[in-house]
Amino acid sequence: MYYEWTNLLPACHDCNTFARGKGNQFTAENKKETLVPFQDGKLIKQACIVNKIPLKNEKPYLLHPEYDEPKKHLKFKINDDKQGIDIIELDNDKRGKETIRICNLNREPLRWNRQDYVIKPIVEGLRDTLSDCKDLQLKHEQVIKILIKKFILIERDVLNINLQFTMLYSFIMDIYENFARIILPYYEDDNEKKGIIAEAFKIYKTI
Numbered sequence: 705m706y707y708e709w710t711n712l713l714p715a716c717h718d719c720n721t722f723a724r725g726k727g728n729q730f731t732a733e734n735k736k737e738t739l740v741p742f743q744d745g746k747l748i749k750q751a752c753i754v755n756k757i758p759l760k761n762e763k764p765y766l767l768h769p770e771y772d773e774p775k776k777h778l779k780f781k782i783n784d785d786k787q788g789i790d791i792i793e794l795d796n797d798k799r800g801k802e803t804i805r806i807c808n809l810n811r812e813p814l815r816w817n818r819q820d821y822v823i824k825p826i827v828e829g830l831r832d833t834l835s836d837c838k839d840l841q842l843k844h845e846q847v848i849k850i851l852i853k854k855f856i857l858i859e860r861d862v863l864n865i866n867l868q869f870t871m872l873y874s875f876i877m878d879i880y881e882n883f884a885r886i887i888l889p890y891y892e893d894d895n896e897k898k899g900i901i902a903e904a905f906k907i908y909k910t911i
Contacts, residue, residue, distance in 0.1 A: 708749060708752035708753050708754070710753050710754040710755065710770070710771075711752065711754050713768070713769065713770070715807075718808070718811070718813075719807045719808070719809075726766075726806050726807050729766075729806045730764060730766060731764070731765045731766065731802055731806070732762040732763055732764040732765060733762070733763035733764075733765065734761055734762050734763050735762070736762050737758050737759055737762060741758075754768060754771065755768075755771045765798060765799050765802035765803070765806075766799075766802060766803055766806055766807075767799055767800070767803045772799075774871060775871065775874065775875070776794070777793060777794055777797045777799050777800035777803070778791055778792070778793060778794060778797075778800045778803070778804070778871070779791070779792060779793075779794055779875060779882075780792070780818070780872055780875050780876075780882075780886060781885065781886070782885075782886065782889060783815055787812070787815055787816070788812070788814075788815030788816040788817075788818055788819040789815055789818035789819050789822075789823060789872065789886070790810050790815060791804060791809050791810060791818075792804070817868070817869070818869055818872055821868055821869060822868075822869050822872045822873060822876070823886065823887070823890070826858055826876070826887060827887060827890040827891070829854065829858075830851065830854060830887075830897075830901055831891075831897065833850060833851065833854055834847070834851075834897050834900065834901075837850060844900075847900060847904075848900070848903065848904045848907060851900070851901065851904035851905075851908075852904055852907065852908045852911070855877070855904070855905060855908045856908075858873070858877060859873075859877045861873045862874045862877060879909070880902075880905055880906055880909055883905050884902065887901075888901065888902060
């Protein structure tokens with residue numbers, strides 16, 4: 705159906721092309737509506753709305769970012785070969801898995817961009833903050849407070865619609881387990897920094 709605004713969504717060039725992404729792929733659990741709905745020679749616009757019957761009955765596997773909550777279907781992890789950040793489905797979720805496959809969401813440039821634009825600034829920013837605190841010979845409690853302020857600033861990026869990869873920001877800052885899985889491995893060479901960052905984040909999430 706091409707006749708209703710809810711069926712039109714912006715997508716980057718690579719996600720939307722045959723060579724690297726979606727093209728015209730559209731898998732669904734049920735039979736797809738392929739006939740344009742007319743009655744007495746007039747288009748039935750109500751039948752073209754994506755979250756209304758009959759289109760709703762198709763139960764498409766491809767996630768619709770305006771009507772579906774991607775966080776219920778997708779999560780992130782460090783690539784097994786340490787080649788950036790992967791996006792994966794939650795608990796073998798069919799819709800998450802199909803969306804990743806159809807849009808090719810783990811192509812190499814995306815994996816590296818997630819790391820370069822989100823993870824590295826967070827990791828390096830926290831590392832620089834701790835170095836500054838060490839130079840100033842601040843007490844442990846003072847360092848914790850400064851790190852908490854850093855976390856507040858990072859979480860603001862979740863709401864910044866001008867930034868890329870806001871879902872990754874949201875995932876990282878949502879719960880400690882996510883933060884520990886994505887951010888803390890980058891401090892494996894410095895257990896002291898890793899420990900105080902983990903402690904500060906746990907406190908931050910209780911505030």
